[in-house]
Amino acid sequence: xxxxxxxxxxxxxxxxxxxxxxxxxxxxxxxxxxxxxxxxxxxxxxxxxxxxxxxxxxxxxxxxxxxxxxxxxxxxxxxxxxxxxxxxxxxxxxxxxxxxxxxxxxxxxxxxxxxxxxxxxxxxxxxxxxxxxxxxxxxxxxxxxxxxxxxxxxxxxxxxxxxxxxxxxxxxxxxxxxxxxxxxxxxxxxxxxxxxxxxxxxxxxxxxxxxxxxxxxxxxxxxxxxxxxxxxxxxxxxxxxxxxxxxxxxxxxxxxxxxxxxxxxxxxxxxxxxxxxxxxxxxxxxxxxxxxxxxxxxxxxxxxxxxxxxxxxxxxxxxxxxxxxxxxxxxxxxxxxxxxxxxxxxxxxxxxxxxxxxxxxxxxxxxxxxxxxxxxxxxxxxxxxxxxxxxxxxxxxxxxxxxxxxxxxxxxxxxxxxxxxxxxxxxxxxxxxxxxxxxxxxxxxxxxxxxxxxxxxxxxxxxxxxxxxxxxxxxxxxxxxxxxxxxxxxxxxxxxxxxxxxxxxxxxxxxxxxxxxxxxxxxxxxxxxxxxxxxxxxxxxxxxxxxxxxxxxxxxxxxxxxxxxxxxxxxxxxxxxxxxxxxxxxxxxxxxxxxxxxxxxxxxxxxxxxxxxxxxxxxxxxxxxxxxxxxxxxxx
Numbered sequence: 001x002x003x004x005x006x007x008x009x010x011x012x013x014x015x016x017x018x019x020x021x022x023x024x025x026x027x028x029x030x031x032x033x034x035x036x037x038x039x040x041x042x043x044x045x046x047x048x049x050x051x052x053x054x055x056x057x058x059x060x061x062x063x064x065x066x067x068x069x070x071x072x073x074x075x076x077x078x079x080x081x082x083x084x085x086x087x088x089x090x091x092x093x094x095x096x097x098x099x100x101x102x103x104x105x106x107x108x109x110x111x112x113x114x115x116x117x118x119x120x121x122x123x124x125x126x127x128x129x130x131x132x133x134x135x136x137x138x139x140x141x142x143x144x145x146x147x148x149x150x151x152x153x154x155x156x157x158x159x160x161x162x163x164x165x166x167x168x169x170x171x172x173x174x175x176x177x178x179x180x181x182x183x184x185x186x187x188x189x190x191x192x193x194x195x196x197x198x199x200x201x202x203x204x205x206x207x208x209x210x211x212x213x214x215x216x217x218x219x220x221x222x223x224x225x226x227x228x229x230x231x232x233x234x235x236x237x238x239x240x241x242x243x244x245x246x247x248x249x250x251x252x253x254x255x256x257x258x259x260x261x262x263x264x265x266x267x268x269x270x271x272x273x274x275x276x277x278x279x280x281x282x283x284x285x286x287x288x289x290x291x292x293x294x295x296x297x298x299x300x301x302x303x304x305x306x307x308x309x310x311x312x313x314x315x316x317x318x319x320x321x322x323x324x325x326x327x328x329x330x331x332x333x334x335x336x337x338x339x340x341x342x343x344x345x346x347x348x349x350x351x352x353x354x355x356x357x358x359x360x361x362x363x364x365x366x367x368x369x370x371x372x373x374x375x376x377x378x379x380x381x382x383x384x385x386x387x388x389x390x391x392x393x394x395x396x397x398x399x400x401x402x403x404x405x406x407x408x409x410x411x412x413x414x415x416x417x418x419x420x421x422x423x424x425x426x427x428x429x430x431x432x433x434x435x436x437x438x439x440x441x442x443x444x445x446x447x448x449x450x451x452x453x454x455x456x457x458x459x460x461x462x463x464x465x466x467x468x469x470x471x472x473x474x475x476x477x478x479x480x481x482x483x484x485x486x487x488x489x490x491x492x493x494x495x496x497x498x499x500x501x502x503x504x505x506x507x508x509x510x511x512x513x514x515x516x517x518x519x520x521x522x523x524x525x526x527x528x529x530x531x532x533x534x535x536x537x538x539x540x541x542x543x544x545x546x547x548x549x550x551x552x553x554x555x556x557x558x559x560x561x562x563x564x565x566x567x568x569x570x571x572x573x574x575x576x577x578x579x580x581x582x583x584x585x586x587x588x589x590x591x592x593x594x595x596x597x598x599x600x601x602x603x604x605x606x607x608x609x610x611x612x613x614x615x616x617x618x619x620x621x622x623x624x625x626x627x628x629x630x631x632x633x634x635x636x
Contacts, residue, residue: 002561011165012415015520019565022527023383033414036122037125040340045421048627049074051128051132051136052136052147053136053151053497056132056135056215056408057129057132057133057136057152058147058152058171058509060128060129060132060156061129061152061155061156063125063485064122064125064126064156065121065159065231065292066156066158066307067118067121067310067621068122068159068291069126069291069292069293069367069439070114070118070122071167071310072111072114072117072118072122073115073118073119073122073163073291074291074438074440076113076311076438076531077117077311077319077320078100078111078372079100079535079536080320080531081100081101081134081320081383081535082100082407082606083137083535083536083539083545083548083616084321084323084325084326084526084539084548084549084603085322085323085326085530085535086321086322086323086326086409086452086472086530086531086537087320087321087322087323087324087524087603088101088319088320089318089319089320089321089404090579096131096390097452099601101278101605101606101613102570102605102606102609103197103549103605103606103609103610103615104609105615105618105619106215106313106619106622107399107619107620107621108521108621108622109411111611111620112618112619112621113280113621113622113623114620115170115173115618116167116620116623116624117620117621117623119163119164119166120163120167120179121273121484122159122160122163123160123164123179123405124157124179124182125161125595126156126157126179127160127179127182128159128182128405129152129153129156129184130153130156130157133149133152133153133156134153136149136151136254137153149242150213150493151213151214153213154209154210154212154213154214155214155231155232156212157206157210158206158207158210158232158236158237159232160203160206160213160259161203161204161205161206161210161237161240162203162232162236162240164176164178164199164202164203164206164499165203165240165243165244167199168196168203168244168247169190169247169534169537170198170618171303171363171617171619171620172193172617172618172620173196173617173618174196174199174617175193175194175195175196175197175199175634176193176194176199176620177191177192177193177194177196177624177628178191178194178199178202179191180202181421189337189513189627189628190628190629190630191602191628191630192630192633192634193405193630193631193632193633193634193635194318194398194634195635196632196636198635200244200248203244204241204244205467207237207238207241207244207382208238208241208560209239210232210233210237211234211237211241211527212234212240214231214232214233214234214237214263215231215232215234215235216234216235216236216264216266217222217230217233217235217266217267217384218230218231218233218283218287219266220233220256221233222283229283230283230290230292232289233288233289234265235261235265235267235288235289235341236440237342237414238257238259238260238261238265239258239261239288239289240255240289240441242254242255242257242258242261242446242449243254243441243449245451245532246452246453246541247534247541248541251452251456251457252453252457253318253536254449254453255450255453255454255457256340256343257626258446258449258450258453259450261288261443261446262446262447262450262466265288266290266599267285267286267443267446267452268285268286268443268446269285269286269443269469269470269473270284270285270286271473272368272371272372272473272474272478273369273373273411273444273473273474273528274372274416274441274555277372277411277412277436277439277532278410278411278412278413278414278415278416278417278436279417279435279436279437280416280417283437284436286442286443286444287439287442287443287445288440288445288446288620289439289440289441290437290438290439290440290442290443290461291309291437291438291440293307293309293434293435293436293438294308294435295307295308295430295433295434295435296435297511303563308433308434308435309412309433309434309435309436309438310434310465311412311423311434311435311438312412312413312414312436313424313431313432313434314582315408315409315411315412315413315531316408316413316423317402318399318405318408318601319387319407320375320408320409321405321407321408321416322407322409322530323552323602324552324557324578324600324602325551325552325555325602326374326526326587327376327406327407328532328578329522329526329580329582330366330367330369330370330373330374330376330527331366331368331370331376331528333366333369333370333476333527334474334476334477334502335363335366335476335477336369336475336476336478336493336494336495337495338492338493338494338495339475339493339494339495340493341368341472341475341549342363342364342368343361343363343364343474343485344362344363344380344381345361345612346361347359347360347361347380347381362462363628364381364394365378365379365380365381365475365587366381367381367474367475368474368476369474369476369477369527369528370382370527371409371410372384372410372474372529373409373410373530374407374408374409374410375389375392375401375407375408375409375410375415376389376390376401376407376577376609377390377400377401377402377485377562377573377576378390378562378564378575378577378588379390383415383416384410384415384421385414385415385418385419385420385421385423386418386419386420386421386422386496387420387421388457390562390564391421393421394421394575395399395420395421395422395423397426398421398422398423398511400573400576401571401573401576401577402562402574402576403575403576404461404575405576405577406559406576406577407578409453409530409531409533411530411532412434412436412438412531413436414434414436417556420457426484429449434565435554440532440533442532444470444473444528445528445532445533447467447470448466448467448470448520448524448525448528448529449471450466450603451464451467451520451524452517452520454466455513455516455517455520456517458513459511460496460511460512460513460516461480461484461486462486463513464479464484464487464511464516465487465488465526466488467479467516467520467550468480468486468488469488470528471496471523471524472489473628475500477495477496477497477502478494478495478496478497479496479497479498479500479511479516479519480496480497480498480511481496481498482496482514491632498510498511499632500515500516500518500519502505521538521542521544522548536616539616540616540617541588544606545610545615545616546610546612549603549606549607549610550607552602552603552607552608553601553602553604553606553608555580555601555602556580556581556583556600556601556602557581557599557600557601558578558579558580558581558583558592558593558599559575559576559577559578559579559580559592559593560575560576560577560578560579560584560590560591560592560593561573561574561575561577561590561591561592562576562577562590562594563575563588563589563591564588564589564590574593575593577590578600581599
């Protein structure tokens, strides 16, 4: 059957080629007799009339950056629900079909097609800039023109490198068509597949060119003019090179690039995670690569892309929520009792009627990292739009923590800039639009990737050094011993534990290379980087994708009602708190919910359906198969 299909396909290709040749001959013969019809419209832009100078190269580059804003490039929602990070809408045991959550996606899945198209659109636009720079560069008559043109060219190549990196780690085992120039005719659109190795070699050259020719950081770009803030940097290219090697588990080469990022670019962690993901300090010292959005321009979506993003309202409306497994991970984090930042000074004290009867200084109930990343109804210390989580939902028209929003992600929300518990701006103008930038790579991510390399290369103390930098920023208990060679926070305000699960009740389990790797994979990375990183890539390269989904599906949970009245205004919050089945809430007295399935589980369908050879990568979309005659051939 397959042999017949291939023979028929070759015949079809031959017929199409002959048909194209005939059409071209007819066109030529008509042109010879009817050249008076072959006139150029002086009012229209063509390739020949447009690409004349650096200003127009910059316009083309802006169009390439615009392609970067397409939400399918990152695919935050769809990538999160196909992994261990999120569940769709407010349901756990989903009965409504969701192709990504159910591991049911195919070549016809809309997200698969949209992501592919968004990435190749960016590549097409970058190729236009690259080709026309190479044509114009020979005629530059000043150093200023040459320098400006080179910066445009380097950005276009860096962006093309990023688009190809995403294609390579996302689709078809990394084997995708390598389009290195603007197609000129039908034949050039019929690109055969290039091997994953060839694609990597190609885009790494682009990224290395960016390392060698771009300003190192956002601050350096801004020194060339404030309108340059947000352009891709050498630091971003260096970090992407590291990620490209890490995706292949090439830890030695990855380590080189991550160490360069850490030591040679002057990046620094900011005060907390929230500073990176809520719009209050964009392009900050931790930011290595972020996608710039805005709602300040009075433009509607033009049918192709928008200057704003819709992730904020997707998260706010609970279209994606933290997986139950992730919720339990956040709750289990240990705030450092010695760290003064974990003392809630002047916390309200309520009586049984919800009236404030005084204040007290007390330890945070949950970690600062959880408070920055996830909202939960019983968290009395973390604000949510100007009120504590237990009071959120009292404002008119605001959905509280109840029923279908047991927990909320707080990344990409304005929870720390909008007060009164009113939530996001839901005006008609702002409907589904947000100007919060989306980080692609930040320094904490590089620290954790570098730590993974150090574990693989056998350097435990160096791995702990950078994991603990990330933990200390969120005021958590640190791993290992204060006497370790890499221990940096040996003071009275820091607690170290040489116990990988921070639980002395089950016996001390000293930190080793093996258990630290497990901790990095299934605690540090998901809790620090959830919704931000390439989780599907990580689970795949670790060989843990199926295993993790099966593990998640094996855990049963119970729903509880939250009846604690914090301010005399709200009543019972229904089905808003999860525990592992058989356990009870420890922070409040609640009622277990029985009008539901006896047990709740995440990703039961997806865990059963997941097949490593089918679902660890996205397939090539059907639209590409239908339009590309060489979709199943490899470049020889």
